[in-house]
Amino acid sequence: MASIKDVAAEAGLSVATVSRVLNGHPSVSEDARRRVTDAVERLGYRPNAVARSLRTDQTRTLGLVISDVMNPYFTELARSVEEEARALGYSVIIGNADERPDLQDHHVTTLLDRRIDGLLVSPTDGGSPGMLGAARAGTPMVFVDRWIPGVDVPVVRSDGTAAVRDLVAHLYGLGHRRLAIIAGPAATTTGRERVDAFRAALAAYGLELPDAYIGQGDFQAGSGRRVTEGFLDLAEPPEVVFAADNLMALGSLDAVRARGLRVPDDIGLAAFDDIPWFVHTDPPVTAIAQPVRDLGRAAVRALVDRIEGRPGESVTLPARLVVRRSCGEPETERPPSPSPVRRSTP
Amino acid sequence: MASIKDVAAEAGLSVATVSRVLNGHPSVSEDARRRVTDAVERLGYRPNAVARSLRTDQTRTLGLVISDVMNPYFTELARSVEEEARALGYSVIIGNADERPDLQDHHVTTLLDRRIDGLLVSPTDGGSPGMLGAARAGTPMVFVDRWIPGVDVPVVRSDGTAAVRDLVAHLYGLGHRRLAIIAGPAATTTGRERVDAFRAALAAYGLELPDAYIGQGDFQAGSGRRVTEGFLDLAEPPEVVFAADNLMALGSLDAVRARGLRVPDDIGLAAFDDIPWFVHTDPPVTAIAQPVRDLGRAAVRALVDRIEGRPGESVTLPARLVVRRSCGEPETERPPSPSPVRRSTP
DNA sequence: ATCCTCCGTGTAATCGATTCCACAAGGAGG
DNA sequence: CCTCCTTGTGGAATCGATTACACGGAGGAT
Structure with missing residues (x-):
């Protein structure tokens, strides 16, 4: 591969001048500039980023x-x-x-x-x-x-606190009272914050978040499944499960379905993080969308x-709540919206 | 950030020796090796990959x-x-x-x-x-x-040809005859091959692939939607649409739903490329899975x-066909399978 | 005409590694 | 005791760029 020396030789100039041309340094004659660009062109020269990085x-x-x-x-x-x-x-x-x-x-x-x-x-x-x-x-x-x-x-x-508050309001409005959460790892801020926000929002409605309704997940689908199974085994299972991320929500959906139960009729589901696929799941999942x-x-x-x-x-x-059908009937019947996967194509 | 020179100074040796220790060169005394590793430890030295790359x-x-x-x-x-x-x-x-x-x-x-x-x-x-x-x-x-x-x-x-053949067999068995494809860009091999495989498989059943049933997509959701709308506007719309990738299948699903139609009752859908979410869509999508x-x-x-x-x-x-419900009733009623998103967790 | 600037260019040092070559010390073999 | 080899080490060149510094020449001011 051609180096700056080869370019210098080809252009009949020193490497210093070549370098100056390459970096748009002002004090280079028009003639030199032309000879260098020509030589670069002829040799198909591309500066070595490794060498440049070492120096600069x-x-x-x-x-x-x-x-x-x-x-x-x-x-x-x-x-x-x-x-x-x-x-x-x-x-x-x-x-x-x-x-x-x-x-x-x-x-x-x-x-x-x-x-x-x-x-x-x-x-x-x-x-x-x-x-x-x-x-x-x-x-x-x-x-x-x-x-x-x-x-x-x-x-x-x-910041999801406002959106979580909206979510709880939505659930409360739908008549749900026993609300559970699949938490993320306590070692992560998002893991802790979402539980805290949820608990605070519940408190505003006079609702508690018992320990049995806090499942420990790890942000992966497997844990969502496991925790949900635990919830379903409870003497009094929650009416709605709120998964702290989309993968755990997916696992949760699996677990519910594996029992032959249905969302939202038998149990509701909501998730933190909205993703294009939530529009297409059965049922579409209510989620909190981050920008x-x-x-x-x-x-x-x-x-x-x-x-x-x-x-x-x-x-x-701020994050915001996107209501779909996974927690019960939505307020209004809207025509299906196009998928957010779409790019800029009109 | 400490360089190899600093390490050499700290160890009271030359950079050559330090380099040899770092690269596990045999001819270094035990004593030198120890002094270097100690110095590296004390300085928290990490070799500069940029410099190394330039030299090697x-x-x-x-x-x-x-x-x-x-x-x-x-x-x-x-x-x-x-x-x-x-x-x-x-x-x-x-x-x-x-x-x-x-x-x-x-x-x-x-x-x-x-x-x-x-x-x-x-x-x-x-x-x-x-x-x-x-x-x-x-x-x-x-x-x-x-x-x-x-x-x-x-x-x-x-290679998807066998799987595409299986797909067509599956569709034919379900009674479908008017089969359409949303193709990928003709400039890509996968774009062309999938159409060719589909056409060949149809031919094996005495079926044609009319031009009106070949929609030109670009592997993005938007094009899947557009093409599907075109299909639905046809005097005689296809009974099943085969999308050459998962994103276009998603767009297709959107388009069908936007008309108030349902999959698979009004129109069937199959896709190339299987993804975890296809298990959870409404309905689960029949797809060709690559390893x-x-x-x-x-x-x-x-x-x-x-x-x-x-x-x-x-x-x-080889790719293989994964039958789900998006083209009509599956052969056997199986219990829902766990999501393939799962990691190694038992 | 002389001096001073400024401009364009080249020489060489430099970044942080690797590695060829030279060399000193020590042991083996004659 | 001398020579030869082996082993461990250091000096210095090198990779491909950037850039400080030096320098020659042109042009303007005096």
């Missing part, structure tokens, strides 16, 4: 470590992050932690070894050593979705701000 | 350019690719082409600029200039899922073989 100490690359790629919520997040990063002239390398702290650490160290300019993390746990180290070492960093209290890093997330695209965009902007020396602030965006 | 001319990184991350099929492919690559000591950088040749080219050049060791591509089109250039330039390369005829690169893919994990694994192995100087061969794995 910046890779123009962002690392994104997410908890689970197979979760549509995170897939969409990753997509919007990449989009915004590209617009800002950065590439992104995605690491999938699969909800495992050890894998998360692996990716963090790998990314740091490659000297990425900044790190976007949605931590799987309360803080693995590798991650804490990275934060302390001064690598520009931003948390998305989940975060770790006590670590001084901007957080870009969505994922905006979250990704804001996270990248905050991180790039940090990288480029600007402050880089935390952002909290 | 290898990044131990694979590039993966896929057509659409939001498509669960590709998400799963990406996941299995990363998994296998990690097992083999490689990282992977994912580029999302979003079915756009220009974006695909952008990612290919970016990846090449970073001097990745090899490229895994599922081409969006018949071959964008950047990709063809990469193939010609001798970068180790392997096609996954889709490929480009005439380019001498191993292909790892799945995605195996595909990802095989692709990485072929690529790494190429990179490390071994031949690196093409692989074709």
